[in-house]
Amino acid sequence: MPLFGVPKEVTVGTAMLGVAFATGVLAGKRYPSLVLGTPKSSIIDESSPLQQYILDHSLREHPVLKKLRLLTADHPRSKMMVSCDQAQLMANLIKLIKAKKVIEIGVFTGYNTLNMALVLPDNGKVIACDINEDYTKIGKPLWKEAGIEHKIDLRIKPAIHTLDELLASGEAETFDFAFIDADKESYNEYYEKCLHLIKKGGIIAIDNVLWKGEVLKPRRDDLETQGIHHLNEKLLRDARINISMLPMGDGLTLAFKL
Ligand SMILES: C[S@@+](CC[C@H](N)C(=O)[O-])C[C@H]1O[C@@H](n2cnc3c(N)ncnc32)[C@H](O)[C@@H]1O
């Protein structure tokens, strides 16, 4: 079998170059920020052709989401934004479990807040927690443009306070989904409070669980990595949930409440 035939190799090589070029051009049109600067640090090489292929063959981004992503790409802290494949997975999970009430801890410019609000029913709610209005005001006009502003309840104060208020007002076990993506030192507290707030069968998604690989050798004085690593160790043995740890973006853990 002429598997190693020179002509074939040349053909395949040329074809692959062609595909890479076509993909780049398409990607450049559809997801420019993925080509000209990645939106968030990732454990996977985002410039790899296979990663680009995954995005080219799976993303179906709402036009207003795309607008907000491109707007966020110009922000000096643009790397804080959730990756669009993570956001799409969360939207699919929210639809799958027919979620009505969701929490987001860490809004930034509101890409994932918008993403979740778009798939919630008209009477659904996102309790969106952040401390920085300079960030959240960037996305607000686009929440309005997408016609889902009424589903977003933005609370500007430390997220712990908002979660305590929800618990105090009797909202334990009434939420379907939570996304934890704020200060890493508080991850354990966020997780515990969210676990009280969500129903059985609800899901908690936790971002940055691989922290660019730092979890492999957490330094004692690095409270962010310690916070993430301790929670990872605890979740493995936590009988209240089932888990999946996905190498998507900077690492995404899904905890399913039993
Ligand atoms: C990684 S960004 C969130 C990205 C966002 N989920 C998205 O989809 O693009 C982290 C956010 O957490 C916010 N934050 C930091 N400490 C916080 C706290 N104690 N309570 C609430 N939000 C906080 C920051 O202001 C920042 O906007």
Ligand SMILES: *[C@@H]1O[C@H](CO)[C@@H](O)[C@H](O)[C@H]1NC(C)=O
């Ligand atoms: C789910 O969690 C329970 C309780 O810890 C455990 O017994 C079970 O094996 C887990 N199932 C899966 C699929 O991980």
